[in-house]
Amino acid sequence: MTTRYTSGPAADLDGIQSVIDIAQQAAEPTTLETGKVYAVRTAGGGTQTLNLTGPEYTGIPARKQGNTTVRDAESFAAYFEKHADTDTEVYADADRLTVTAVLDAHTATAARWSGHRLTLGLRKTESWEQWLQLDNQLMPQEAFAEFLEDHLPELLEPSAAEMLEIAQSIQGAAKVEWQNSTRLSSGQRQFQFVETVQAKAGQKGQLTIPEQFTIGLIPFEGSEGYKLNARFRYRITKDGGLTLGYKLERPGDVIRKAFGDVVTAIGEQIEQPIMNGTPA
Structure with missing residues (x-):
């Protein structure tokens, strides 16, 4: 058997090509997948961790918040x-x-x-806020009558029709001189007034309103309705005018109940x- 040895330029070229092939394979890029952690070798020979599990890579938040x-x-x-x-x-x-x-x-x-x-x-509902805003506040006759007219759907007892009649009566007696008030046996309040027309003798009249009334309000949006009692308040002023209002009974209890x-x-x-x- 004869053994042959190869040497010279041809052998050197074969070795260089092998080194080039290995280097190219090592440097060939690899596709990384999101949601995984990789360990990569650095140019200096060390190792670096590459974490692709964060929301900036996956597009999914790490937790609900x-x-x-x-x-x-x-x-x-x-x-x-x-x-x-x-x-x-x-x-x-x-x-x-x-x-x-x-x-x-x-x-x-x-x-x-x-x-x-x-x-x-x-x-809180708008109607609740409006009734609470004017609670225990006296106002001129016409303003009070307009308030009742604007809130007829919320008036339960007396009925809305009766309260509308009262409101209109209050408006009709706006330009008179109020003299006194009397509490009737029924619990209603009767006001005495005198209307003077063109300097002629005065005509006497009466205005009767209930001592209290009941309203139905929904305290919160989406909640149930609740009844509240309200007492009429009034004051005859020094110049003979009349101011009216109401006092809600324990609205805080209704809020807590609701x-x-x-x-x-x-x-x-x-x-x-x-x-x-x-x-x-």
């Missing part, structure tokens, strides 16, 4: 059902008139972010207990 505000119990229950779990905590704050659910609250054995929340922020009913309605639709207070 944010505070969603709704305005009624039904909306609260709908959002709650979608995102809550067995460790979700719910708090009712009667002072702030809010119900807050910490949807990702801590579990019994592990901490969670507590950054995904749902808040029921009750909003809020409690909202909390009860929510509690009937969820399994988690509702605690009294506010979350941390």
Whole structure:
């Protein structure tokens, strides 16, 4: 057997080509996938971690977060059902008139972010605000009569028709001299007045209004309606004029009752207990 050895320029070229092939394979780019972690070798021979699991790579947030505000119990229950779990905590704050659910609250054995929340922020109705704004305020006859006319749908007892008649009677007796008032056995208040026309002898008249009346108001948007009693207030001024108004009986109790009913309605639709207070 004869052994042949190759040497010279041809052998050197073969070795150089092999080195080039290996270098090209090592430098060939590799497609990376999002949602994974890679360890890559640096030019200096070290190793660098490349984390592609963040939301800037995947397009998906790392966790749920944010505070969603709704305005009624039904909306609260709908959002709650979608995102809550067995460790979700719910708090009712009667002072702030809010119900807050910490949807990702801590579990019994592990901490969670507590950054995904749902808040029921009750909003008072316009009619409630208007009645409260003028509560215990005396106003001129015509202004008071116009207020009653604008709120006839909310007048329950006496009926809206009777209250409209009273309002019109008040307007009709706007330019008279009021003398006194008498409380009748029925509880109504009777006002005596004198109307003077073109310097002639005065004509006497009477205006009778109930001592109190009942209104029906919806305190919060999306809530039930509640009855409130109101007492007529009046004052005969020194110049013979008449100012009228009303005093609502314990409107704060109605607000608390309405809020409690909202909390009860929510509690009937969820399994988690509702605690009294506010979350941390």
